[in-house]
Amino acid sequence: IDHTKVDVVIVDEAHRLPIGRPYLTVALDVATKMVAGFLMTLDPPGSLSAGLCVAHAVMRKEHWLAKRDIVAEWPVYGKMSKIHVDNAKEFHGNMLNRACEQHGIILEHRPKGQPNYGPHIERAFRTFMGECQSLPGTTFSNVQAKMNYDSEGRACMTLAELELWFTVFVAYCYHHRAHKGINEVPPIKLYHQFVHGTAERPGIGLPAPIEDEENFRLDFTPYVERTIQRHGVVIDNIHYYAPILRRWVESEDRATGKGRKFLFARDPRDISVVYFLDPETRCYSPVPYLNNTRPAISLWELRATLQRLKQDPVSHVDEEMIFQGIRRMREIEAEAVEKTRLAKQQRATEKRKRRMAERRNGWAGVHAAAMPAPQPPALPTASDDDIQPFSDIQLG
Numbered sequence: 001i002d003h004t005k006v007d008v009v010i011v012d013e014a015h016r017l018p019i020g021r022p023y024l025t026v027a028l029d030v031a032t033k034m035v036a037g038f039l040m041t042l043d044p045p046g047s048l049s050a051g052l053c054v055a056h057a058v059m060r061k062e063h064w065l066a067k068r069d070i071v072a073e074w075p076v077y078g079k080m081s082k083i084h085v086d087n088a089k090e091f092h093g094n095m096l097n098r099a100c101e102q103h104g105i106i107l108e109h110r111p112k113g114q115p116n117y118g119p120h121i122e123r124a125f126r127t128f129m130g131e132c133q134s135l136p137g138t139t140f141s142n143v144q145a146k147m148n149y150d151s152e153g154r155a156c157m158t159l160a161e162l163e164l165w166f167t168v169f170v171a172y173c174y175h176h177r178a179h180k181g182i183n184e185v186p187p188i189k190l191y192h193q194f195v196h197g198t199a200e201r202p203g204i205g206l207p208a209p210i211e212d213e214e215n216f217r218l219d220f221t222p223y224v225e226r227t228i229q230r231h232g233v234v235i236d237n238i239h240y241y242a243p244i245l246r247r248w249v250e251s252e253d254r255a256t257g258k259g260r261k262f263l264f265a266r267d268p269r270d271i272s273v274v275y276f277l278d279p280e281t282r283c284y285s286p287v288p289y290l291n292n293t294r295p296a297i298s299l300w301e302l303r304a305t306l307q308r309l310k311q312d313p314v315s316h317v318d319e320e321m322i323f324q325g326i327r328r329m330r331e332i333e334a335e336a337v338e339k340t341r342l343a344k345q346q347r348a349t350e351k352r353k354r355r356m357a358e359r360r361n362g363w364a365g366v367h368a369a370a371m372p373a374p375q376p377p378a379l380p381t382a383s384d385d386d387i388q389p390f391s392d393i394q395l396g
Helices: 047-058 062-067 093-104 119-132 157-176 187-196 213-219 243-248 298-312 319-370
Strands: 004-007 017-019 023-028 034-040 082-085 106-108 223-226 234-235 238-240 261-265 270-277 286-290
Touching: 004 119, 023 119, 023 157, 034 047, 034 157, 047 093, 062 082, 093 106, 119 157, 157 187, 187 298, 213 286, 234 261, 234 270, 238 319, 243 286, 298 319
Parallel strands: 082 106
Antiparallel strands: 004 023, 023 034, 223 261, 234 238, 261 270, 270 286
16 A cells, blocks of 8 residues: 555635645555555545555445446455555554554565665556546646646646546456566456456455444544543544434443543544444444534644634634634635636636737738729829810700
């Protein structure tokens, strides 16, 4: 598993304005070069990216492909026995270590200072980025290749559209192309040989599917540990409550005699709901805001608001102030987006007017050179000496 920044600028869903380059996290099967799973997000690489990529690699993908109207085979699923990663911070976190240990997965880190231990994923990234350079809005691989190409001006794909494009590329193209690293055999063909066997070699058989994919995904989601009080649980100054917490209120840890801490998983992209891990059933239950009128927010919005409130000596940090700050930040963001959209529209209008004016002036010159203006016919000139009297006039 590893991450890379995609060589394509994407646009937002609402106004189709450029918002930056996303990150791609890929899990690659070393033996067959099959892509086991991936994640594409605007968030920098972290434990969430690694966890969601593992969850995608483990899940069966038939329903996931059907939702995207992709009629192709992607047979990789099931729990892996080992994950090979580098020494990035996100691969040393408590969440990934706890989840791998819980599911019997070996987490192996490559030796420090020896990049030759990760050539498979690096080679795959070069292939993926080479394909991305054909898309509008590409940044190319270097400045020399980019030249004067306007990546942001040409950008037109949203994150969802780029993710769909990459899924189609992997399912239809990458898995079915001959691969140099495996003797010019397509990855999907080699996968079937290893799983189902050949005339010379028996296969290892299909892996066992995960019984509860949602629970597995939440195991690989960042978590916090908190005590449970009568009003529920407080995480980063926000109150959460659900009836399932009632029986664990003010529980004590028998070993220390202090309040017992319970595990709550949360997706940083939406912290309006956290997931309580029942210590007896080992199942997760959703626990929403205590005040269900609050809007859904991300962990990054929350941290930005908390930082802003701490810098203001007058403001005090509580749940009401947090959501007031988030509401104001969203209003500022919406105003900025609208102003940017109007400014871009105005520039496009002025550019179009200039282009039309130049076109009119250019055609006027062409017509003037090709068709000279008609001259009025010359009138005969006469002098007084040329006037002759009429001699044949008859008077009646």
